[in-house]
Amino acid sequence: MEQHRTRPPQYRQRRDAPLPAQAGRSASVGPQKGAPPARRPAPLPARSGRRLPNPRLTGLGSGLFCGAAMFVLACLDELLFGASPALYGVLFLPVCALTALWVRRGDLVSAPVVVPIAFAFGLLPLVGGGGGLSGRLMGLVTALATQAGWLYGGTLVAGVISTVRKARQMTRRAAWRRSQAAASRRGAAPATTPASRSAGQLG
Numbered sequence: 001m002e003q004h005r006t007r008p009p010q011y012r013q014r015r016d017a018p019l020p021a022q023a024g025r026s027a028s029v030g031p032q033k034g035a036p037p038a039r040r041p042a043p044l045p046a047r048s049g050r051r052l053p054n055p056r057l058t059g060l061g062s063g064l065f066c067g068a069a070m071f072v073l074a075c076l077d078e079l080l081f082g083a084s085p086a087l088y089g090v091l092f093l094p095v096c097a098l099t100a101l102w103v104r105r106g107d108l109v110s111a112p113v114v115v116p117i118a119f120a121f122g123l124l125p126l127v128g129g130g131g132g133l134s135g136r137l138m139g140l141v142t143a144l145a146t147q148a149g150w151l152y153g154g155t156l157v158a159g160v161i162s163t164v165r166k167a168r169q170m171t172r173r174a175a176w177r178r179s180q181a182a183a184s185r186r187g188a189a190p191a192t193t194p195a196s197r198s199a200g201q202l203g
Contacts, residue, residue, distance in 0.1 A: 055102050059110030062103040066114055069095045070122025083126045085143065089150025092119055096154035100161035108166050112159040119151050120144060 057065055073091045081087055095118070100111040120140065127139030144151065 056104040057099075057102050057107075058104060059107035059114070062099050062107065062111060063114035063117065065102070066095055066099045066118035067121045070118045071125065074122040074125045078125050085126065085147050088122070088126060089147050089153075092122075092150050092154045093157055096158040097161060100158040100165070103162075105165065105169055108162040108169075111162045112155055115154050115158045116151055119147075119154060123147075 070088075070092065073095070074088055077084055077088050077091070092115075096111075096115045099115060099118075100108075103111045123140055123143045124136070127136055127143050
């Protein structure tokens with residue numbers, strides 16, 4: 001007797017079920033036509049402010065800056081105001097402040113030293129030139145004696161600013177050392193980033 005072969009039942013796919021290729025294609029398609037477009041983040045506004053100049057001068061550079069500034073101011077004082085010692089003394093104070101602010105941290109001690117020298121150097125165009133070199137020297141000594149208040153005031157300004165900057169440097173260095181000690185006690189490796197190195201060295 002012949003045995004009828006039985007075929008395994010074939011499952012027909014439903015007509016409404018999407019094919020695998022069509023399903024992947026529909027998934028790759030973006031949002032539908034009716035959906036609103038995605039909003040792009042608004043660009044950040046550009047900063048319009050400018051940073052103030054903040055140079056870092058060495059001890060010699062701060063002396064050259066202060067001396068050159070006072071000499072130029074003295075020449076302008078003689079040209080425009082007839083050599084007014086009071087105006088020269090007033091202009092000496094902001095120059096001392098800038099010298100103490102712009103000198104680098106390793107040369108803070110030099111700021112109160114160079115400002116009196118720059119004050120005396122700047123007085124040369126203002127003193128009388130009668131009597132040759134000896135007369136000019138006597139005029140310089142007289143001007144220093146009469147303008148001693150401005151000289152001491154400018155030196156005090158430079159000294160106070162340098163002292164404040166030195167104290168801040170020592171405070172930051174002490175805080176950096178405490179953070180390094182705390183990290184070593186916790187067993188973590190101490191921070192060796194450039195920022196931490198600069199904080200330990202320069203404050």
